[in-house]
Amino acid sequence: MKKDFAIKNQAILEAAELVLEEIKAVGADEGETWVSHNVLTELYYELGKISMVRTVFSDKVSIKLLKDKRKGTVSLNSFNPADIKQAVAEAWQAAQSAAADEAEGIAELQENLSFSSGEEKPDLEQMYKQLTGLLEDTKKDFPKISFDTIGVEHDYSERLYANSNGVRLSEEVGLYQLTNMFMAKDGDLTSSFNYFATVYEDPSERVTESERVRRILDDTERQIVTDQFEGSFVGDLVIMPGCLENFLWYIGDIYLQDSALISGTSPWKDKLGEQIASPLVNFSLAAEHPNLPGASQLSGDGYVAENMPLIEGGVLKNFSLSRYGAARTGLQRSANSGGTFVFDSGETPLEELIGGVEKGILLGRFSGGEPSPAGDLSGVAKNSFLIENGKVTKPLSEVMIAGNLADMLRDIAAVSQERENSGYWLLPWVRVKNVTISGK
Amino acid sequence: MLQDHLHDFVKKYGFTGYTELRAQQNRNRAVSMLNGSLVSNSSGVSKGISARVVRGGAYGFASATGYGEDLDAISQVVNAASQNAAFLDDHVRRGEPDFSPVQPFTRKDGLEHDIEVEQSYLLGIVDELDSYIAERFPRLLSRRVFARVLDMEKLLYTSDGVVSHSFVPRSNVYIFMTAQDKDGQPVELYKVLGGYGSFMDNFKTAEEYFDKLEKQHELLMQKAEGIYAKPGIQTVILDSDLAGILAHEAVGHTVEADFVQTGSVGGPMFGKRVASEKVSLVDIAHTAFGELAPVPVFVDDEGTPAQDQMLIENGILTGYMHNKESARKFGHEAHGNARAYDFSDEPLIRMRNTCILPGTDKLEDMIASVEDGYLMTDMNNGQADSTGEFMFGVPLGFEIKNGKLGRAIKDTTVSGVAFEILKSADMVSDTVTWTNSGMCGKKQMIPVGMGGPAIKVKINVGGRA
Numbered sequence: 001m002k003k004d005f006a007i008k009n010q011a012i013l014e015a016a017e018l019v020l021e022e023i024k025a026v027g028a029d030e031g032e033t034w035v036s037h038n039v040l041t042e043l044y045y046e047l048g049k050i051s052m053v054r055t056v057f058s059d060k061v062s063i064k065l066l067k068d069k070r071k072g073t074v075s076l077n078s079f080n081p082a083d084i085k086q087a088v089a090e091a092w093q094a095a096q097s098a099a100a101d102e103a104e105g106i107a108e109l110q111e112n113l114s115f116s117s118g119e120e121k122p123d124l125e126q127m128y129k130q131l132t133g134l135l136e137d138t139k140k141d142f143p144k145i146s147f148d149t150i151g152v153e154h155d156y157s158e159r160l161y162a163n164s165n166g167v168r169l170s171e172e173v174g175l176y177q178l179t180n181m182f183m184a185k186d187g188d189l190t191s192s193f194n195y196f197a198t199v200y201e202d203p204s205e206r207v208t209e210s211e212r213v214r215r216i217l218d219d220t221e222r223q224i225v226t227d228q229f230e231g232s233f234v235g236d237l238v239i240m241p242g243c244l245e246n247f248l249w250y251i252g253d254i255y256l257q258d259s260a261l262i263s264g265t266s267p268w269k270d271k272l273g274e275q276i277a278s279p280l281v282n283f284s285l286a287a288e289h290p291n292l293p294g295a296s297q298l299s300g301d302g303y304v305a306e307n308m309p310l311i312e313g314g315v316l317k318n319f320s321l322s323r324y325g326a327a328r329t330g331l332q333r334s335a336n337s338g339g340t341f342v343f344d345s346g347e348t349p350l351e352e353l354i355g356g357v358e359k360g361i362l363l364g365r366f367s368g369g370e371p372s373p374a375g376d377l378s379g380v381a382k383n384s385f386l387i388e389n390g391k392v393t394k395p396l397s398e399v400m401i402a403g404n405l406a407d408m409l410r411d412i413a414a415v416s417q418e419r420e421n422s423g424y425w426l427l428p429w430v431r432v433k434n435v436t437i438s439g440k
Numbered sequence: 441m442l443q444d445h446l447h448d449f450v451k452k453y454g455f456t457g458y459t460e461l462r463a464q465q466n467r468n469r470a471v472s473m474l475n476g477s478l479v480s481n482s483s484g485v486s487k488g489i490s491a492r493v494v495r496g497g498a499y500g501f502a503s504a505t506g507y508g509e510d511l512d513a514i515s516q517v518v519n520a521a522s523q524n525a526a527f528l529d530d531h532v533r534r535g536e537p538d539f540s541p542v543q544p545f546t547r548k549d550g551l552e553h554d555i556e557v558e559q560s561y562l563l564g565i566v567d568e569l570d571s572y573i574a575e576r577f578p579r580l581l582s583r584r585v586f587a588r589v590l591d592m593e594k595l596l597y598t599s600d601g602v603v604s605h606s607f608v609p610r611s612n613v614y615i616f617m618t619a620q621d622k623d624g625q626p627v628e629l630y631k632v633l634g635g636y637g638s639f640m641d642n643f644k645t646a647e648e649y650f651d652k653l654e655k656q657h658e659l660l661m662q663k664a665e666g667i668y669a670k671p672g673i674q675t676v677i678l679d680s681d682l683a684g685i686l687a688h689e690a691v692g693h694t695v696e697a698d699f700v701q702t703g704s705v706g707g708p709m710f711g712k713r714v715a716s717e718k719v720s721l722v723d724i725a726h727t728a729f730g731e732l733a734p735v736p737v738f739v740d741d742e743g744t745p746a747q748d749q750m751l752i753e754n755g756i757l758t759g760y761m762h763n764k765e766s767a768r769k770f771g772h773e774a775h776g777n778a779r780a781y782d783f784s785d786e787p788l789i790r791m792r793n794t795c796i797l798p799g800t801d802k803l804e805d806m807i808a809s810v811e812d813g814y815l816m817t818d819m820n821n822g823q824a825d826s827t828g829e830f831m832f833g834v835p836l837g838f839e840i841k842n843g844k845l846g847r848a849i850k851d852t853t854v855s856g857v858a859f860e861i862l863k864s865a866d867m868v869s870d871t872v873t874w875t876n877s878g879m880c881g882k883k884q885m886i887p888v889g890m891g892g893p894a895i896k897v898k899i900n901v902g903g904r905a
Contacts, residue, residue, distance in 0.1 A: 047701050047766075050532055052499035053524035056784045058488070059505045072559075075484035077505040090483060090559070097560035098481050099567070128531060148702040148826075149883070183826045188708040192825050232671045262474055263582035265618055265626040328477070367823045368902075369833020369853040373618055373626035378853040378902030380831045397829060400671065400855055400902035438671035440900060 005112035015079040016162040022088035023065045031065035032106045036159035041122040045150040069100040103327035106163045107302030115297045118174035122154030126203040137208040142217040144184040151179045161302045184221045191223040192382045199294040199423030212420040226397035232438035236360030241420040241427035258325030265373040277314040277409035282344035284309040285336040294424035295340040308336040341425040346415025353414045355390040378402035402436045446597045449514045455599035458494040458538045462596045463507045464783035469589040471562040473570045488783035491521035497536030500525025503784040539764045544601025549738040551607045555638040562587045568646035584616040602743035611639035612877045621664045629660040635876030666848035674901045675813030680873040683892030685822045687794040690858035693824035696789045697766035705828035714757045715862030721752040724793040733793040734876030734889030741787035746776025781884040793889035799868025806867045808843040831855040853902035869894040
């Protein structure tokens with residue numbers, strides 16, 4: 001919810017104002033600070049039992065100051081005025097030794113605003129019920145699933161961005177999150193690890209009512225006994241939504257974000273407005289979405305974030321650049337440089353999407369090496385199934401895939417009508433042609 | 441250096457039931473230059489206290505930022521942890537007994553290495569290294585020099601009477617160089633310098649690393665001319681850096697007792713052959729081959745005195761890594777593997793310095809023994825699985841044809857099932873090297889050391905058809 005600027009915890013505002021006063025007092029030209037107070041409440045399950053309740057109280061302050069475009073940054077976790085003064089002095093010292101960088105700066109004056117979502121106080125009893133409910137439902141419906149860990153968390157934070165141009169932006173968020181790691185077991189036989197993470201506002205929801213959760217648990221139960229094959233072939237990948245998220249992170253890193261564009265290694269650096277992917281690709285970053293509570297409306301460098309397309313109809317529409325990245329490259333600052341991914345639905349029903357594969361893999365998880373700056377990547381297909389003549393035939397292990405991210409985007413042949421939602425992302429299944437798939 | 445206010449707290453209030461009380465400070469610094477521009481120039485301190493209380497087998501944990509002489513603030517954290525333990529104990533009624541007490545002791549380790557480095561010193565070294573690269577290799581597409589310091593200081597008091605104050609410094613410089621191959625595609629190679637110790641100890645001058653920069657550039661040029669590896673099972677010599685990550689990812693994670701209890705492949709293999717008899721693997725606590733290990737742990741965060749943990753002895757799986765709870769469950773002895781990253785983190789079962797012990801073979805003889813295969817020399821990330829299947833990224837390697845090294849290979853990934861790969865190990869070199877820059881992720885990040893000799897194995901390579 002957007003509203004006029006207001007801070008609930010005055011200690012945050014006082015700390016931020018002190019930082020800005022000190023920045024001015026030491027002689028800096030300009031500066032900015034993030035100040036936050038967080039309370040994390042966690043209920044944790046491991047080794048077959050609910051093992052721990054954990055509460056973490058934390059105050060954080062990060063400071064950046066500039067003198068003649070020379071930068072010093074410091075972080076600390078104390079609102080104590082003496083600690084803050086010392087931290088600003090350290091940032092000042094660091095700036096003295098730094099080289100000037102004309103691209104440095106801070107956010108320009110804009111409307112001061114606050115955003116809020118969720119509840120401040122956790123409902124620990126409800127969290128306990130949700131966790132025991134997940135365990136009961138899993139035992140009944142998916143008896144071979146063995147959880148390694150489950151964390152049910154409530155994370156509350158109030159954070160403020162303030163700078164010497166007068167910008168004041170704050171966000172107060174209290175969200176629940178469920179994380180886990182599990183496998184399926186039958187005697188001494190074990191599936192690969194699998195997981196699902198989800199973020200939400202209401203802890204009374206039954207986790208296993210989610211179709212996505214049920215699908216992942218069911219898939220994992222069917223992956224205890226796997227097949228391998230010999231040799232290699234070039235075939236199709238059907239990438240499941242959670243795995244697609246993994247690839248989209250890589251694409252951001254290699255092609256779209258500050259580092260790749262500043263260094264000049266991004267193969268897309270001159271491709272704005274050009275067709276770089278299949279026309280079926282419509283991929284955007286969300287700042288506000290009714291079904292994605294994990295989206296943040298503030299950028300890391302002091303702007304209100306907006307929903308922003310990256311690729312539309314396969315055409316590169318925007319990079320994901322911070323203020324600094326834009327100034328360094330001469331490109332435009334992006335309206336969103338976050339990580340809440342939305343990939344539009346396609347027109348192909350999932351069954352038909354798989355049905356169109358002569359030979360390939362239904363890829364649940366990718367365990368791979370860091371892609372090269374050219375976008376080359378290779379790794380192991382985890383939690384995956386073989387597809388033959390349009391049918392999912394058997395679970396696989398010890399299978400590797402290799403390809404190039406840009407080629408894969410160009411080779412997307414179908415996007416599913418169906419999508420899954422983790423609270424952080426909203427993604428479909430996609431079918432990619434021409435990927436090298438190798439067995440033992 | 442952290443002042444000892446916990447002593448005053450314990451003297452005044454004591455403990456009620458099993459409790460670990462820890463004050464901790466992680467100091468970090470980072471300086472990063474990208475193509476000559478300073479993109480990061482930061483320092484930070486994460487300081488606070490935490491308490492973990494156990495009631496009837498239910499754990500309560502609480503932490504708060506700030507740590508000082510205010511004993512009431514410490515008391516509030518201990519009380520919050522006690523309330524959390526009480527909430528859970530009320531709900532689960534597990535009724536487990538407290539851990540058997542250990543003999544009280546007091547230790548101080550590494551405190552003499554608490555040497556604060558000035559940010560300007562990091563900037564100076566990074567600038568010199570960057571300038572050297574820019575001057576010597578002007579045709580590079582991009583270059584990045586990134587210095588990082590992480591100093592971890594912990595002060596632990598337990599209800600058993602254990603007092604441990606430790607300081608572990610780590611400082612690294614990462615050098616990334618990117619060139620273009622004949623098709624104009626970017627090709628990158630990175631190297632990590634430094635390890636255990638203060639930045640000033642590890643980087644007395646930039647000049648002493650210039651030879652390494654020359655070598656890195658030479659290898660990058662070879663990689664730019666390189667080829668893609670062939671896919672499928674290949675004969676591969678994993679050089680020592682890769683053997684270290686093999687020890688960590690492929691085997692280490694499967695024999696952490698928490699993963700064993702949830703069903704990792706290490707469970708049913710205890711006491712059985714999991715590797716060729718040439719392979720022995722140990723998780724070293726603090727001292728290896730007469731020297732300090734990369735990440736020395738003398739007392740873990742549960743107050744257990746740290747000892748080496750043998751994992752595989754001449755091919756037989758002989759041990760797991762434990763915390764107090766898993767050691768009691770298995771009837772084993774805990775050897776100090778319970779570690780926490782930040783003050784706000786609870787101890788988890790973690791590796792320290794996993795190392796495959798050296799064999800008797802010479803690397804050149806190993807290369808000469810391969811008719812058609814690869815020598816893989818560099819690694820980046822890696823992942824393990826409950827099935828024992830692992831992968832790691834390989835940014836550099838070389839063909840071996842008829843016993844001789846050939847062309848470089850471009851980025852690839854290798855994978856396999858750990859115990860099958862180790863059973864295929866038929867040659868193990870006589871020289872161990874360590875890496876000390878890795879962070880292992882498992883709920884929390886944690887610094888780990890990895891070591892090993894070169895080993896010759898059959899392994900799956902993620903190449904291009």
